[in-house]
Amino acid sequence: MLLFMLSMLFSNFPVATEMINPEEENSIALDRIEINQYALFHFDSLYIDQNKLDFFMDDLEKKMYSAPINAKIADNGEIISEKLGETMDRSLFEIQFRTLFYNNKDGKLRIPTLLVYPKVDRGLLEEISxxxxxxxxxxxxxxxxxxxxxxxxxxxxxxxxxxxxxxxxxxxxxxxxxxxxxxxxxxxxxxxxxxxxxxxxxxxxxxxxxxxxxxxxxxxxxxxxxxxxxxxxxxxxxxxxxxxxxxxxxxxxxxxxxxxxxxxxxxxxxxxxxxxxxxxxxxxxx
Structure with missing residues (x-):
């Protein structure tokens, strides 16, 4: 599983335990300077630059996405089960990102994910074969x-x-x-x-x-x-x-x-x- 970690100067922000993976590999950290790049400075950093944030989320989605694999039937007739994929939960990520952006406390946020289900699973193959x-x-x-x-x-x-x-x-x-x-x-x-x-x-x-x-x-x-x-x-x-x-x-x-x-x-x-x-x-x- 490809994991990404956003490290921000807003601590004690509550993050659901099911969104946390103990593995630290392939993490991405954002420091204060990087976070500030998403502010609209013409408005005294009170607002987020939505275009920059959208571009950032698009890039994260591409990096996090893993395609699901359909179930299939092997040459010997055995059904090989499907494999689930994964993608970023974009809506939840944006909510948490905005909360951290406007929060003056330190904290960490791991990118929330969603499972991606294949179009063809074992049950369907068993039925249509x-x-x-x-x-x-x-x-x-x-x-x-x-x-x-x-x-x-x-x-x-x-x-x-x-x-x-x-x-x-x-x-x-x-x-x-x-x-x-x-x-x-x-x-x-x-x-x-x-x-x-x-x-x-x-x-x-x-x-x-x-x-x-x-x-x-x-x-x-x-x-x-x-x-x-x-x-x-x-x-x-x-x-x-x-x-x-x-x-x-x-x-x-x-x-x-x-x-x-x-x-x-x-x-x-x-x-x-x-x-x-x-x-x-x-x-x-x-």
Missing amino acids: QRELGSYATFFRQSNKERSYNIELAAEAINNTVVFPGETFSFNKIVGERTTDKGYKRAPVIVKGELAEDIGGGICQVSSTLFNAVDLHGIQIVERYAHSRSVPYVPPGRDATVSWWGPDFVFKNLYNEAILIRARAVNGKMIVAIYSSDTAEYFKGE
């Missing part, structure tokens, strides 16, 4: 190591994605830009009907496999584009090409429950399965 709504598998040549590796990376990127009722899924948004920094390699792609090589070649097999898996009554296909020529891993008309700064594959969840995407590429097989709870049924989402 009960029933398989659909699945689809395609195959690829493992001998093409670069293309195979790209498929594995993209499959891992969409794996464990949860799409809530009424939400849309964007392949490009979830997978992100395909770059060498992320590990993607140059492999064959189809550009205007011609074969070429580009970073991330092969991930269209992932998006196409996903398209066939989510082609369900409770899923609305919002955006899908076909390749300019046929591809060998799905029947004609059943592909979904994607590229960064170009075509995307987007669908909307019209079920009354969240859906879970499980994706894996191993031993030359790309498989996507869609799960939800036993009570999942189609409805017309808005």
Whole structure:
């Protein structure tokens, strides 16, 4: 936990014990000179410079924030529990800061924090992993190591994605830009009907496999584009090409429950399965 300590010349200020952490690492101390910088001197230091204070709190929020981590299902089927994040309690901090600023006593203030809960926890995963709504598998040549590796990376990127009722899924948004920094390699792609090589070649097999898996009554296909020529891993008309700064594959969840995407590429097989709870049924989402 990243801790910050504001050390001020205003002692005996009561601070709630639950906001105090005994660890002293990574603390920030403010002395009297620093505190005075938040005063509007044109008004004899009677008022706080709100712009400076806002900038200070923005900086503290960035430093203190730790993102929560969603629960996920491991390859062996075991559910890995979520992890809570943390952020600064901005409202409480400002109240305490103002109290200390106008107090003539010495004191110390530790920055109050709030827990940040993840969107997906163990309980939700247990509920929406009960029933398989659909699945689809395609195959690829493992001998093409670069293309195979790209498929594995993209499959891992969409794996464990949860799409809530009424939400849309964007392949490009979830997978992100395909770059060498992320590990993607140059492999064959189809550009205007011609074969070429580009970073991330092969991930269209992932998006196409996903398209066939989510082609369900409770899923609305919002955006899908076909390749300019046929591809060998799905029947004609059943592909979904994607590229960064170009075509995307987007669908909307019209079920009354969240859906879970499980994706894996191993031993030359790309498989996507869609799960939800036993009570999942189609409805017309808005």
